[in-house]
Amino acid sequence: QKEVEQNSGPLSVPEGAIASLNCTYSDRGSQSFFWYRQYSGKSPELIMFIYSNGDKEDGRFTAQLNKASQYVSLLIRDSQPSDSATYLCAVLPSGGYQKVTFGTGTKLQVIP
């Protein structure tokens, strides 16, 4: 079993719809969870981070964390073509960032 799993996609959604991206992880001791967006040929950029169970909202983005079920998700409301990118889930165990594990990413396509 991979440590951090994401559906590779592509996930296609129409413009204006809600995009839902999911990530599951295997280490129950994981403490911090991050979502990065990576455009083709560019570097990852941080979108959201979440540490506690529940929802965290920032503009059109909502991160959801359920430690009991070991999943974290990212919702993008009112999806725009500019949201088309690969979204990487990163999970930090209690050992800190030197142990960070990235998922392979979900490619999102927002259709105009």
Added chain:
Amino acid sequence: DTAVSQTPKYLVTQMGNDKSIKCEQNLGHDTMYWYKQDSKKFLKIMFSYNNKELIINETVPNRFSPKSPDKAHLNLHINSLELGDSAVYFCASSQGRYSEAFFGQGTRLTVV
């Protein structure tokens, strides 16, 4: 003003050569990293460096060596380059070991 910058952006070299990639961050962060992203876009941490403490991912060949002249710089030296070293290498930094990382623009290394 670029927060994490790395040079060169592209590097093409022959097998067996030795090369270096430079990285500088002006964020005042105390922790820096090197990542490798392979052709399948899988992002994997190679090294983290914090207060002169180097933590090495055990899967990294010893042909790879990071060198940090000061807190703002972490260079990557690669000896005896192999075809399998072709990838995009990202430098990143964070404040502490439990915070999100900020990435440089990447260096695309091609070994021929």
